[in-house]
Amino acid sequence: MSKTKGRLIGQLFERNKRDLLGCLTRRVGHEDAVDLLQETFVRLLRRREIGPILDEDAYLRTTAINLARDFSRQSKSMAKHVTPGDIPTEIAEAGLDPSQICEAKESVRLFYAALKSLPPKCREVFILRRFHDLSPDEIAQRLGISRNMVLKHLRLALERCHAALD
Template identity: 50%
Template sequence: MSDAKPPSIGELFSRNKRDLLKYLTRRFGPEDASDLLQETFLRLLRRDQGEAVADHPAFLQQIAVNLARDFSRRRKFEATCLEFGDPPEDAPTPDAPPGARLEEEEAMRALREAVAALPPRCREAFVLYVGQRLTTVEIAARLGVSRNMAQKHVRLALQRCRAALDP
């Protein structure tokens, strides 16, 4: 058994953030990558401190790979959950003029892009709010965040969706 002192989280972050961020950015883009990088180090902090880690960079890489896998699964799941129900009564019908149908299609595309561009936790809160009709208290409990943070996530998502739909 070695008497070497394990590196601090700050040292690990300084040494490994660049490689992990590159990996996550290639997979998900810069906005999601920074959130996933933060989650990688949070998981390292939350792990059982009694566990000995022989190779910290490899351990961090494995956490990032697992997070990437989970994130991809969640995105696929969210894509199937984000159904906006029946079209509103004033939605263009198939026999509507092409201009009206085109406007509706562009609005839906803009909305989908706005939701896809949200940070992961914000998107997750929005899906729970819109898709499952949970309250912000229920969302906070599900995500393990404060009620205030859940409200901020939902508010941001709604603002970005409204902005995407405004001409």
């Protein structure tokens, strides 16, 4: 990227970051809003490689809102599959003692926290693979990213989940 392009992107970022961050924070909370703000600009940069954008400010706002909607949908989907405090049926039926049940609950809580702490795209890839059983190629096509990027996201998600549970 040339210095002029870099400077223009920097100006665009400075001009829009406060508004976009506020919009995203209201929709998803501050912690996730920062990641979505970054993803908004990444998408702008990718889109600019394809061709010119007539109104970049409007494009950024629309992209940010769409990312927030996707994130909310994804969070609801994740909540359907993973709920902190749920005791898996096998554990409840196995007649385990209370300390084992506590350990299982803690593992679920740690897993959920690790999943929630992943960057949005990484979390989305993991959920699509683990809970929707999509192949890496299907995920790549659905999200518009490369298969290698899908595999990198999966690797990061697995590393963080394993680290949280160790």
